[in-house]
Amino acid sequence: REEGSFYSALKTLIKRSLGEEIPERGYSAEELLEMLVELLEKHGFYMLLALDEVEVLVRKEGSDPLFNLTRLGEKIPLERPRRLALIFIFREPECEDALACLDPSTRSTLGHNTVKLGKYTPAQLKRILQYRVEEAFKEDAVLPEALELAADLAGEYGDARFAIELVLLAGKQADIERSPKVLPEHVRAAQLHVNPAIRREHLKALTLHEKLLLLAAARLLQSSDSAYVSFGEVEREYQAACEEYRENPRRHTQLWKYVRALSASGLLNAKTSGRGLRGRTTLIGLPAPSSLVRRQIEGLLEG
Structure with a gap:
């Protein structure tokens, strides 16, 4: 059987969870499922089986694994307890394509018991x-x-x-x-x-004062163990960088526009401060090593 298949997953599950060896003679995945239920009944166990990234399974093997799992209960007499509960975890955006590949009855069964979880904050x-x-x-x-x-x-x-x-x-x-x-x-x-976030060509495309602002943030972060520095600190360092490169500094409102543009392009992280700082201020961070950003911008400015 193919390694990583539904069959091999069931075989591993039975061995690890119930300590039962599977005979070498060829069983189908459906037969292994029935064996799993019988072993749970034999030991008096209940099992919650959670299958993650089910869209991968559907892509490889089609509807059959999910169809067999969702139909297990139909083969168990009503007087016997249901010992196997199932959770199927699909990941977006692939889940819509995977669900579309399922047969209508399986899709209908899953559709009535769906919980959609948002992304982690x-x-x-x-x-x-x-x-x-x-x-x-x-x-x-x-x-x-x-x-x-x-x-x-x-x-x-x-x-x-x-x-x-x-x-x-x-x-x-x-x-x-x-x-x-x-x-x-x-x-x-x-x-x-x-996930390389900052490349030289991205920095090269910036305006002079966007480069100077990013350089100011990089210099501050390189000399600190902090994840973020305040916008006020960056503004003061930017003014020092302007003096160093003999440029007239831009006004506060223009700098704020630069911050928003750099943040939108993924070259800078900006967020509002939470507890621990007086009032509300914008915190500035970088998605790449500050030493690298500083070195590349200084190279562009001096080149």
Whole structure:
């Protein structure tokens, strides 16, 4: 049987969950399902079976696996308890195509029992990451600012796997640098590896003062362990950069327009401050290592 197929998944499930070996003679997937139900009855067990990324299964094997699973209850006498409950997890946007491939009766069965879950918010991702970090890292090895940045970067996609991968790669980057802590800069490096957000051609297309503003943010973040710096700090650093490059600085309102444009193009992260800062201020971060952004912009300005 093909590795990774519905058949092999059932075989593994029966062996790991119930400790039963499957004879080598060829069973169909439908027969294995019936065997699973009989073994649950034999041991007096109940099972909640959750299948993730079902759209992949449907793409590979069509409707049959889901049809057989949803029809299991029809073969069990009414007086016997239902020992197997099912959860099918589809991922958007592929789920619509997968559902369209199902036979009408299976699609109808699933359609009556559907719960649509929204994407994870940055706050939810942060809680997930805090739990994972407690399990995987030494105590206090990951700065809270690094976690917050990873959650914010992954929040654009609402994807917990992406958030976890960012922290994992950030941890590896910290190991490479022999850093005792995972810093926001390590998360930015991980983001660049997973999803390159800033390329030289993107920076080259910016106006002079957009480059200077981005340079100001990069310089501040490089000299700090923070994930974000305030817009006011960036504005002051921008004015210093203008003096360095002999340019007249733009006004506050124009800088704010630059921030919005850079944020919309993915070259800068901007968000409103929460608790811990007086009033409400805009916080500025970067989706790539500040040292890299600084080096590339300085190269463009001096070239």
